[in-house]
Structures are given as structure tokens and as C-alpha cells.
Amino acid sequence: MPTQRIKFYQTGTYTAGNRLLDEEARTVQSRMDRTNSLNSGHRACQGCGEALGARYAIDAAMRASRNRLIAINATGCLEVFSSPYPESAWQIPWMHSLFGNAPAVASGVAAALRAKGRGDVHVIAQGGDGATVDIGFGCLSGMFERNDDVLYLCYDNEAYMNTGIQRSGATPPFARTNTTQAVGGAPGNLLGTGKNVPRIAMAHGISYVATASVADLHDLEAKVTTAMGMTGARYIHIHVPCPLGWGSDPAHTMRVARMAVESGLFPLFEAKSGVVIGRTLIRHKVPVERYLELQARFKHLFEPRRNSEAIASLQAIADANISFYGLLE
């Protein structure tokens, strides 16, 4: 029978495509033998991007490690919604120690495995943006520079959500949080603040750094799989919308995540040893407004009157990303 190769092109979620793909190209998550490392029944909110991202990332890491994986978790939403005993949702060896030390604890696990000659067991550490870019940043940098054999996954929802939506070093300019409220002369988070931890990770010269988003779960799994195939310190920064903190519709988590990517505000790229080796091209560039208007945390940019200057400065950030990473080439 003659066959014809069809190029799939979808604007919706990627998961529906699995049925149409070759067996090997399907997501880990679509497989019957996925491990459900973060099992059902946990207490995440509806539409939680972090739960979704963690589920895909860790099942992919489990597959890549042939189910020989230990996970260390910083304090935060993921830890809290997954672990109230005796209802732990974790099907893998999992430990939570403190808010600011997950990278160091993971380094310790890796060191113990090395001392015991257990090269077959792999270590991941994970935390939210607060745990990663703020309170655990020293430990993260230490783990990077020592090149400890750990894959660190940051689930970035751009604020301290577990404590009730406060600003972190990953909160975008103008975003309303409970410590950057939409009041006064400069409502929301201040322009010109915050840090780009994927770039800082790259500056450590570690073997692998990538950004990923729940908007592209195939890409997320592929990056986790790539990282798991390497050794030393590795870092993946995953953009995960938080309906509660962002004031977005829980049904629109994927849409919001996709707008962040398609607007250029959250560029998807990967880097090896400090050099960018790949990026995900934007298929339909959207103005940042399309992304902002989905979220109540940016409502003050539109009501009671439009703050064109603020919107323009966010657009400038997106355009700079597009130009820097060549996302429209």
C-alpha cells in the first residue's frame, strides 16, 4: 500500500497527536508502562501547571533511568500537595528536607551513591521558583559549580504560590502579587528587577541547561530524557502556569503557557556547556497582550485605563528574547 508522510501541524495541545505518531515518538505519558511517579489523588489545584509539568518530567526521568531514580523536593506547593502523610502521591524514593537546600541534599544523595558504587541510580532535585532562584540559590550555584551529578528541575510559576502569592525573583515586571500589589504610582512588580536563572546556570558551564513549558510536553519530555542521558550538574527551568496565583481560568493553563511561549516572553531553548544549541521557533507570534489579558495579575495594565507604556515594555522584553534566541528565523 502506498504511504504518504503527513506533517502534523496543530494549534491545540500536543497530546492528542500521540495516537497518530509512531510508537517511539509518543510521549512517555501516553505509554501503558508509564510509572505514575506522582500518582493521582494528590491535592493540587485544578489546572495546576506544576503538577502537570512534574508528572511528565519525572515519568520521563524514570523511563530514562530505567526506574532507578531518587527525587529530592524543596518545600513548596509540589511538596505540600503531594505528601500529606499517609497519602504520599510519590511512587518513587522521595525526600523533602527544607525550602532552601534541595540542591545540596541532592548533592549528598549523589555523593552517597558514588561512595557506595551505585552508578545505576540517578538523582533529581526539584523545587518552585522561590526555592530555586531565591532561597535555595546559593545551594543551587554550589551544586552547579561542583558539577554534582544531579538534574535540577525548577517549576517556575513566577511567585511564592504556596504561601499565598508573594513576589519572587522570577516574578515578571508589572505582575500583581500580594507583596507587589496593584496599587500606587507603579502598580505590580517593578520593571527592571528579577533574574534569569537559566542564563546564570549556563554561566556555570554545566553540561546541560534548558527551558521548557507545559505548553510543549513532547519537548519537556525530550529535554528531560536528554538531560538524564548526561552526567554532572544539569538544569531544566519549566514554565508552569498557576491559575490561582495568576488569576487565569484553570481550563486555560495550556493556553496561557502557549501564549507565554508564542509571545516570546518565555523562550524555549537548550544549551550544552554554556552554548545554546537549540531553540523552539515561534509558529504564530502573538502580541504579549494576548498573554497578559488571560491573567488577572495583569488586569491593572488594562483597567481602569490601558497602561500602554507598561505593555510596550513587556513587548520589548518579548521582542528582545525573540531577537536574542532567533525565535522567528
Added chain:
Amino acid sequence: MRAQIEGSQAVAEAVVLCRPEVIAAYPISPQTHIVERLSRMVKQGDAGRCQYLNVESEFAALSVLIGASAAGARTYTATTSQGLLFMAEAVYNAAGLGLPIVMTIANRAVGAPINIWNDHSDSMALRDAGWIQLYAETNQEAADLHIQAFQLAEQLSSPVMVCMDGYILTHAYEPVDVPDQNLVDAFLPPFSPVQVLDPSDPISIGSMVGPEAFTEVKYLAYQQQLRALALVPEVAGDFERQFHRLSGGLCTPYRMEDADIAVIALGSVIGTIKDAVDELRLEGIAAGCVKIGCYRPFPSLQLRAALEGVSRAIVVEKDLAVGMGGIVSVDIRMALQGSAVPVHTVIAGLGGRSISIASLKRMVIEARAERLNEPHFLDLNTTVIDAEQSRRREQRRAGPVAEQVLRAVNAIGARTT
């Protein structure tokens, strides 16, 4: 083998004899000689497959060990002073998770004012963090306590701090018998953890525990510490049988059989106190001394028994609870509850100030004459205090205290010499 070595070197050698698997270290005086020596021993292959991590802070050092211990490794670090306080959150965490980590505290004052010399402010600040706390009198005991500490920690699934006086012990050269590897191996079996992160048997560690179970979890930790009250002397007994010397234990009396007045203390000052006791005895004063070797858990009953028959007790402590006075003396009063024995608090040796035999003897004589105020600050320079206090009364913007006191000490000191 008996050798004339520095306390820090003796401790490092003892730690390596215990076959640690992961060591994490961050430099801070006066514990650095210990971790420098360990670094060398690991690097030149004297410690098998042991991993040595140079980390970016004390908080990271203990956090690394939390992970390593949970993965089933025998773990060790050393710190002091600001470093111990910087890792305080992890200190509580390691105990709460029941991880048998051993840590040396090279006791040092806590700033401000910054001070690198010895007192017990650091370990006292974390006395209730859930760690067993042992205090060494000599370098031999410091080395021996580390071997006992791994045994205690692993039997109880509880972390242990071995406290030794900074500089006074860590930097002192004296003869220390570093035991043979085969004797240590016979005393200390390989670590067999009660909980371990293992992909073939996945468990969750560090889950959130709510009001329905938190009290019970804490009660079990309390019970576990009380078990140490039986285990500490047992391990010290086993140690004596194996190595033929007395080291460790809960509390140790000296010339207490017929003592009328007892001096109680922790750490290296015990040596000076013993000398003072001997001299007082020659002068007809029936003094004795009790060393607290294990401060947490606190051996109340054993101390009460050791103090049986005395008419007066003086606690010499190298710490200060601002707003209260003593720390150890409060515990001693608790141990003597119901008895009429007066207990004096004497704050001594802060920030490395020498504690002399003459001052200790004067203290005992003053106590017997009911002339010690409560608390009593040993060798306090009252001239400087009076001058500074009157200066501060006269001047609103009097400036920082420490710098003014330094100036006054130098001026007054120069005048009196």
C-alpha cells in the same frame, strides 16, 4: 598508636577510623584543621571511597549530609559559632528526620562582637534541636567521643554533636592514643540505616505532618533521646572494654565522695577545676567537681546522685542567657528540685577569657561566704563597666558598645599596669 599531635589532627584521624562515606565541609576557625586534615586523608586514599565535598556554606554542608545519610551513608562534618547558627535550620531538620549524622563543634563564641575564641554559646544555642550533645574534656576524649558518637547516632537514629573547646583543645598538642583500625572496626559495625532512599523499595521521607500526629512524632523523638541516657554509659563501657580507657559517659565525679561543695562544668575547663579542687583540699576545703559529659539528653538523675551530700553547688558555664543568666545552672536546679542545696551560676570564660585556678578558688571561697551575686561573672572588669555605663548615661549618641569598651579596656588597662 600514642602520638604527640594536635587535637584537630587526632579528631580527623579518629573520624577516618570510623570509615565515613560522605564528608562535607565549609571553613570556619577553629574547626578548619580538622576538615583540612580530612580533605588530605580522603584525597590521598586513606579513607576508601569516602566522598569529600567542599560546599558553599555550613547550611549546605549539613544539607549535603542530610541527603547522604538518607541515602544510607555514614556522614560527618565539623563547624562552630556563626557556622553552626547559619546551619541552624538544617540542624533541627537532621534531628527531626532521625538521621545519624556526626558533627564536631569546635566551640567558639557567637558575635556580635565578632570573636573567634572559645566559649559554649554556639552549641548551647542549639541544645534543644534534638541532637545528642557530648562535651570533651581532653583531646584524647575528643578523639574517643567521635568513635562513640557514630555508635550512639546509628543505634538511636539520632544525630550527635561532639563539642570540643575551640583552640584550647582543637589547637593544643598533647599525647593522644589513636586506636588501631581493627579495634575500631570491631567496636563500630557498618552503618545499617533504619530508613533509606532506595529505588527497589521506594519510601517518602519528610512528608508534611499535621496536628493529628505532630505531637506523637515529637514525643517519640523525646523518648529516643531518653534512651540515650542508658546507651551513653553502655557505649562508654563497651569502649573501655575495647580500648582500655575511660572516655565519655553521662557525668563524671572528681573527689566527690566527701565533698561539701561541688563545682559543675562542661569541657576542657574541668582540668583547671580539678587542679583548683586539689589546692582547695590542701587548704582544708572539701571541694569536688562534676563533669557533665553528655548535656543532651540531660542526665538529671545521675547528676542528682553525683551531688548527693553536698551543701552547695556552683555551676561554671561558658555561656550567657541574656535576660536570664545561666543555662546549665537552670538545668542543675531542675535536677536538684526539692533539695535545699543552693546553686550558684558563674558565667566564665566568655569569648576565650582564661579561667585561672586562682579565680576558681576565690569563687569557691566567696560562695561559701555567701558573697557571690547571682549570676556571678568571673573576673568581670567592673571599672570598665562603670566607666562605660556612666558615659552612656551622659551621652545619647554614645556609639557602638564594643568599640567603646575596647577603648576603655586599653586605657584603663594601660593606667593600671
